[in-house]
Amino acid sequence: GAVVSQHPSRVICKSGTSVKIECRSLDFQATTMFWYRQFPKQSLMLMATSNEGSKATYEQGVEKDKFLINHASLTLSTLTVTSAHPEDSSFYICSARADGDRTYFGPGTRLTVT
């Protein structure tokens, strides 16, 4: 099956700093990628939809200036959490849509803001 990678898998940063998370589709091209966050024992909450070469579409309540998304190529999307605070600590997961409707998820990135 198709593979989606994320880097880093875990990151700890200090409050006020910025963190960049990469999402790559390794063996297919993805015109659309999605970013989710997941709190413990909760389901995935969609943050934004990222289309290659255009601006991301953010879900209601997600601050676009805080969560910067760049989809620079058909295999790479990045999420930058700017001026991170402890409440931003979460599990961030990306997904990439292959041909048709099948969507593949990355392994997730655990962000801890101290």
Place this chain on the structure above:
Amino acid sequence: EDQVTQSPEALRLQEGESSSLNCSYTVSGLRGLFWYRQDPGKGPEFLFTLYSAGEEKEKERLKATLTKKESFLHITAPKPEDSATYLCAVQARGGATNKLIFGTGTLLAVQP
């Protein structure tokens, strides 16, 4: 508003004890219903996509079915390695982004 509800929230089974997980949905035109498996600290792993009422798909001990209002994930003679959270998601027709709307999942524990 499109919505997905999964039940039960948690399910504990003995090895070999078959059961079913439920996913009820409300959507303005179903494009597809998806089942995923998620292990702790990992991203969801794709299991099935169902597109129309009456459709069924199988993979090893898992079988997914779909009606106009709900989907079931049947687990036959489960093994401890089937323990995971099972997520259901729907995709609505006509949306600009074709995003997935997830339920809160069912945490399955299979005891040896």
